[in-house]
Amino acid sequence: MLQYTTMGPLMDIKVLSGELLEAHLPHFACLEGSDSSLSDAVRVVSGVDDNLILETGELTRFHVKLLKPSLSLTEVVVKTDIQIKTHLEVLIYRTRVRPLVLFMYLVPWSGSMMQTVKDDLRQLNVRKIEKPQPEISLWVDSKFSLKTSCHSEINPHEYTLNLVRPNFFEVYMKEPENCFDLELISGGQSIWKAEVRRADYGEVKRVVTYTPSKTPSLDEGRMANLSNRERLSFFRPDLITRTSRGAFLDEMEALAKHQPPVLNSYETKHLLENVSGLEEQVTCLLDMVDRKGNIASGIMFVVLKEKDFYLYEDILLNLQANLPENAN
Structure with missing residues (x-):
């Protein structure tokens, strides 16, 4: 209703004793290339329901600094009409081997959003594939897509980057190659690319047939x-x-x-x-x-x-x- 959007994790902070003189609250905006009026548009919101308080603070690269803050449920927010870029992290999980199914998430540098991804995958037998992270940030609300260097089915075809929920692709490969590339594209430009090898996703080459006298591995x-x-x-x-x-x-x-x-x-x-x-x-x-x-x-x-x-x-x-x- 106040025309602000989230720019950091929601935290429940309580002071049990003493006086809190200063707090540095994290945000996942990239200041480089963002709107020059970003500092004036950033606020820290705290409180519950109708008792909300908007406070100003000093904006630094990764935090908003508040002096003698009054905290409870708190997060950093920004005016919705301000253009901002965000630092991103790519999370890749293998859920199946043959056919190969990858779940790929593009999320801001937010511990709470990464925890949301882990919670979504908790009931699945997944394997995380570690790859270098993007070196450039991306404009919020910009469109981006994922492509592979070999035949695959990718759903959805395109995303609009948002900061409210994880951005998620499913990649399906019936016959995965020994080595292939994953690449994120935005505005016709490559913003991230990584090579995925067979050892990364854990191909199983052994094919066994049943004989009543012995079941492989289980007889050990x-x-x-x-x-x-x-x-x-x-x-x-x-x-x-x-x-x-x-x-x-x-x-x-x-x-x-x-x-x-x-x-x-x-x-x-x-x-x-x-x-x-x-x-x-x-x-x-x-x-x-x-x-x-x-x-x-x-x-x-x-x-x-x-x-x-x-x-x-x-x-x-x-x-x-x-x-x-x-x-x-």
Whole structure:
């Protein structure tokens, strides 16, 4: 209503004792090239609901300095009609390997917004890909897009940079190359570019087939003498809570296409149309596999390893470390 927009994280600051003489509140604006009247347009807003206070302070490169501030819920804001640039950080996460799916976020230098990204990804089995960060800032409200040096599907096609929520791209590559580039474009100019190699996103080259006598990797260590059904029961809690939607669909399809099939067409239709919620669907799938016996459970492990390798390995390592001594 006051025609201001956020320019820094919202913080809850309380003085428990003594007197606060000075506070330096962070902002994520880039002063270089910004409107010359930016200093006059920046305020620190504090308070709740109708009891808001707008204060002026000294604007520095990364902070607004207040003398003897009265703080509570507080953040730095700027007039909406002022053009500003912002420092940016690129966050890249691999969510699947084959096909390769990347989630790419472009966010201001804000700890709270980066935490929002982590919260969004908490239920997914992701791997962060570390790359150098952009060296230039970008005008707020400018448009930018992402492109790759190989064939890919990118959604959305274009973004308008904002400071309220993370800016997010999904990159899908059915057959990823050994090495490819990611590049951010704004106003026809490249603002950031990075090379992504196979080692960055964790390609899994091993392809295994099921044999009733041995299940690779699972026959090692303290789970060696357990049947496939018993092993699946140990995996079950993590699979129910940590399997992603994409992995579930891939695993169900693989079980249906296996020769002989582990799931028939009626069972796959039932899972998709009559069972609601991802955790319920995974639970129902595990029940179906368990009822079909030890060989079906072994095939389930092979499919899991092929379709969601990092979740498989993570669960296995935790189980090997925490399995009771009497398990074998």
